[in-house]
Amino acid sequence: MTDVIGPPVAYDPELDAAMSVMKDKLPDFGAIMARTGDLGAVVREVREVLADAIAEISGTKGSDITRGGAYTVTEREVPGPVGAPDVPLLICLPANASAPVGLLYNIHGGGMIGGDAHTGLPHYLDMADDLGAALVSVDYRLAPEHPHPAPVEDCYAGLVWTVEHADELGIDPDRIVVMGGSAGGGLAAATALLARDRGGPALIGQLLACPMLDDHNDSYSARQMAGLGVWDHAANGLGWSALLGSAQGGPDVSPYAAPARATDLSGLPPAFIDVGSAETFRDEAVEYASRIWQAGGSAELHVWPGGFHGFSGAVPQAAVSQAANAAPRNWLRRIFKA
Amino acid sequence: MQELVGRLAQLDPDAGAAVKVIAYFDRLVEGHAGLEPIVRGAAVLAGCAARLVDVDRRVQVRVDARGKVCDEIGLPEPDWPSAPLVPDGPAVLWLEHGGEPGPVDAMVLERAASAARGVLERTRGRSSVALDDPASVEVLFDATVAAQTRLTVARRLGIAENAQVKAVAPVGEPGWIESDAACWPARGRSTGARLGVGAVGGVLDLPASWVGARAAARFTAMDTEQDPGPRVVHADQLGGLAVLADVIGADTEPITDVRAVEQARTDAPWVLATLVAVAASPSLRAAATALLIHHSTLQERLGHVEHVLGWPIRDPQGKLRLQLAIAMWRLHRQS
Numbered sequence: 240m241t242d243v244i245g246p247p248v249a250y251d252p253e254l255d256a257a258m259s260v261m262k263d264k265l266p267d268f269g270a271i272m273a274r275t276g277d278l279g280a281v282v283r284e285v286r287e288v289l290a291d292a293i294a295e296i297s298g299t300k301g302s303d304i305t306r307g308g309a310y311t312v313t314e315r316e317v318p319g320p321v322g323a324p325d326v327p328l329l330i331c332l333p334a335n336a337s338a339p340v341g342l343l344y345n346i347h348g349g350g351m352i353g354g355d356a357h358t359g360l361p362h363y364l365d366m367a368d369d370l371g372a373a374l375v376s377v378d379y380r381l382a383p384e385h386p387h388p389a390p391v392e393d394c395y396a397g398l399v400w401t402v403e404h405a406d407e408l409g410i411d412p413d414r415i416v417v418m419g420g421s422a423g424g425g426l427a428a429a430t431a432l433l434a435r436d437r438g439g440p441a442l443i444g445q446l447l448a449c450p451m452l453d454d455h456n457d458s459y460s461a462r463q464m465a466g467l468g469v470w471d472h473a474a475n476g477l478g479w480s481a482l483l484g485s486a487q488g489g490p491d492v493s494p495y496a497a498p499a500r501a502t503d504l505s506g507l508p509p510a511f512i513d514v515g516s517a518e519t520f521r522d523e524a525v526e527y528a529s530r531i532w533q534a535g536g537s538a539e540l541h542v543w544p545g546g547f548h549g550f551s552g553a554v555p556q557a558a559v560s561q562a563a564n565a566a567p568r569n570w571l572r573r574i575f576k577a
Numbered sequence: 578m579q580e581l582v583g584r585l586a587q588l589d590p591d592a593g594a595a596v597k598v599i600a601y602f603d604r605l606v607e608g609h610a611g612l613e614p615i616v617r618g619a620a621v622l623a624g625c626a627a628r629l630v631d632v633d634r635r636v637q638v639r640v641d642a643r644g645k646v647c648d649e650i651g652l653p654e655p656d657w658p659s660a661p662l663v664p665d666g667p668a669v670l671w672l673e674h675g676g677e678p679g680p681v682d683a684m685v686l687e688r689a690a691s692a693a694r695g696v697l698e699r700t701r702g703r704s705s706v707a708l709d710d711p712a713s714v715e716v717l718f719d720a721t722v723a724a725q726t727r728l729t730v731a732r733r734l735g736i737a738e739n740a741q742v743k744a745v746a747p748v749g750e751p752g753w754i755e756s757d758a759a760c761w762p763a764r765g766r767s768t769g770a771r772l773g774v775g776a777v778g779g780v781l782d783l784p785a786s787w788v789g790a791r792a793a794a795r796f797t798a799m800d801t802e803q804d805p806g807p808r809v810v811h812a813d814q815l816g817g818l819a820v821l822a823d824v825i826g827a828d829t830e831p832i833t834d835v836r837a838v839e840q841a842r843t844d845a846p847w848v849l850a851t852l853v854a855v856a857a858s859p860s861l862r863a864a865a866t867a868l869l870i871h872h873s874t875l876q877e878r879l880g881h882v883e884h885v886l887g888w889p890i891r892d893p894q895g896k897l898r899l900q901l902a903i904a905m906w907r908l909h910r911q912s
Contacts, residue, residue, distance in 0.1 A: 249608070250608075251608075252604065252605050252607075252608025252609065252610035252614060253605070253608075253610060253614045253617065253618070255604045255605075255607075255608055256600075256601045256602070256604035256605045256608070256610070256614070256618060257601070257621075258604075259597070259600040259601055259603075259604050260597045260600065260601050260622075555643075555644065556617060556620075556621045556643060556644025557614075557617075557644065558613065558614065558617070558644075560644075561644065561645070
C-alpha cells in the first residue's frame with residue numbers, strides 16, 4: 240500500500256457544474272453515518288436516500304416502461320436458489336418481434352443494499368430498444384438482511400430460468416448479455432463467473448458499468464477519492480460489510496461475492512468495462528480488465544476523464560456523458576452482430 | 578439531471594435557483610470550460626436550446642435542451658430572450674423560446690454571457706466591436722453571408738440602416754466603406770493609392786458595389802509619366818468598359834491592338850504618356866498642353882507611334898480604337 244496519496248482527480252468541468260446544482264439531491268453518506276449508530280439504521284437510511292436519488296436521477300418516477308407499447312412488460316416470480324424464495328423478474332419483451340431476439344439480463348445497482356428491478360430501467364430499455372433486444376431485470380434480495388450469497392445466487396437463478404424459458408419468451412439463447420452498473424456490475428461479473436464455473440448459460444458478453452468488484456476497498460483510487468462523490472470509500476465499505484459482514488477484506492471472501500478475488504479470469508465472455516477517472520472504482524475496474532487480457536480474454540475498457548460514479552446517468556447532457564453513453568451501445572451492436 | 582433542471586427552470590427566481598445558476602457557471606469558469614459547455618449549460622438550465630453567435634469572431638455554437646450540439650443554425654427569432662457579450666453591445670447569446678420568459682432566463686443569460694466573454698477574450702482576443710474592423714467590413718462585401726447577419730454587422734460598425742454607402746477598392750489593399758460623412762474602418766483609408774469606387778446604395782447593396790469598385794480599380798493608373806492615367810476610377814462611369822473588365826481575365830489572350838500598345842510602350846519612354854494623353858484629351862492641342870510639348874512636336878511623335886501601332890489615331894474611329902486598346906491593356910496588366 241502506498242503511503243502518499245495524490246490529490247483527488249478533478250471532475251470534468253461540466254460534471255462539476257452539474258454536481259454543484261444537484262448537490263443537495265445527492266446522498267451524503269458520511270453525514271448519515273456520523274448521525275446514526277448501528278449498521279441496520281445506516282442501511283435503512285441509505286436505502287431510502289438511494290431509492291430517492293436513483294429514482295430522481297434515472298427518471299424512474301412516472302416513466303412509461305412499455306415505451307408506448309413497444310414492449311410488453313410482465314413481472315414474474317421464478318424459482319430461486321435451492322431452499323430460497325422465488326426471485327421476481329421484470330420481463331420486458333419487444334411487442335412485435337417476429338424472430339427470437341437477443342437479451343440484456345440486467346442486474347441493478349444500489350451498493351448491494353438498495354435499488355430494485357426498476358432502478359435505471361428507462362436508460363437500459365433505451366439500449367435494449369436500440370438493439371431490438373429483450374430486457375430482463377432481476378429483483379435480487381438485498382444485504383444486509385440477505386448477505387452473500389443471496390444476491391448473486393438470485394441473479395444466477397433468474398438467469399438460468401430465463402435461458403430455460405427462452406423459447407417461451409421469444410429469446411435467442413445464443414445472444415445473451417449480462418449487464419449491470421455499480422453493485423450490479425459486480426454482480427454481473429460474478430454471475431458470469433458462476434455461469435462459467437457451473438457450466439451454466441452461455442453468455443456472449445458481460446457489460447460492467449463502473450463495477451463494484453473488490454471488497455478490500457483499499458485501492459489507490461478508493462483512498463484518493465475518499466470523502467468525494469456519491470459512492471466514496473466510506474459508502475463502499477458500508478456496502479461490502481453489509482454483504483460480507485466480518486469476512487469483508489479477510490482471507491475467505493468468495494470470488495462470486497467480490498469478482499476481484501477470482502484467481503482465474505479465463506474463459507469468460509467478452510467484457511465491456513467502463514468507469515470514471517474520478518471515482519472509487521477506477522482502479523479495480525482497470526485491474527479487472529487488465530487481468531482479463533492477461534488471461535487471454537476480450538475486454539473493452541473505457542476510463543472517462545473527470546467522471547464521478549454514475550456520471551453518465553446523472554448528467555447525460557455533458558459532452559463526456561454523451562460519449563460514455565454511446566460507447567456501450569456501440570459495443571453491444573458489435574457483440575450482437577457477431 | 579434533466580428533471581432536476583426542468584424543475585429548476587420552473588422555480589421562482591428565488592435565491593436558491595439563482596445561487597444554483599451562479600454556481601453552475603462559476604464551476605465552468607473555474608474548470609476552464611470552453612464555449613460549448615457554457616452554451617450547453619444555458620440550454621439545460623433554461624430547458625430549451627441555446628445558441629451563441631459572435632459574428633466578429635466567426636463563432637457559432639448551438640446546443641439543444643438535451644445537450645446535443647447542432648450544426649444547423651437558422652436566424653434567431655426576435656422574441657427570444659438574448660444577451661449581449663458587453664453592455665449595450667449586440668445580442669450574441671439566445672435562449673430559443675418565445676412567449677413568457679422563464680424565471681431563470683435572465684440569470685442564465687447573464688452568467689453564460691459573462692462566462693463566454695471570458696473564454697472569447699482568453700482564446701480569441703478582445704472583442705473587435707471597435708469601428709476599425711477590416712473583418713467586419715469584409716462580411717458586408719460578402720453576398721453569401723445572410724442579409725440579416727450583414728445588417729447586424731453594419732449596425733455594430735455604426736452604419737445606419739438607411740445609410741447611402743459605397744465600397745472603395747484600393748489596389749493591393751483591403752477595401753473600405755464610405756458614406757458622405759464617414760468611412761469604415763476609419764483607419765483603413767490609404768492616400769496615394771489607386772482606387773476603384775463602387776456605386777452608391779444601401780448596406781445590402783455593398784457586395785455589388787464592391788464588385789464594381791474592384792472592376793473600376795483595374796482601370797486605374799499611378800498618374801505618372803511611366804504609368805499615365807487616372808488614379809481614381811468610378812464604377813458608375815465605366816459604361817461599356819465594365820463588360821470588358823468581365824471578359825478579360827488572367828488567362829485571356831491579348832488581342833493584336835493590346836500587343837501593339839505594349840510594343841509601342843517599350844519603343845520609347847514618352848510613347849505611353851502620349852497615347853494616354855491623346856486618348857483622354859478633347860483635342861490634339863489639349864493633349865500637347867497636357868504633355869507640356871509643342872503641338873508640332875506632338876504631330877511628329879504621332880506619326881511615329883501610328884507607324885508602330887499600325888493604325889491612325891488622329892481620326893475618331895482610330896481614337897476609339899486607341900481608347901479601347903489602352904483600357905484593355907490596363908485590364909491585362911491588372912488581371
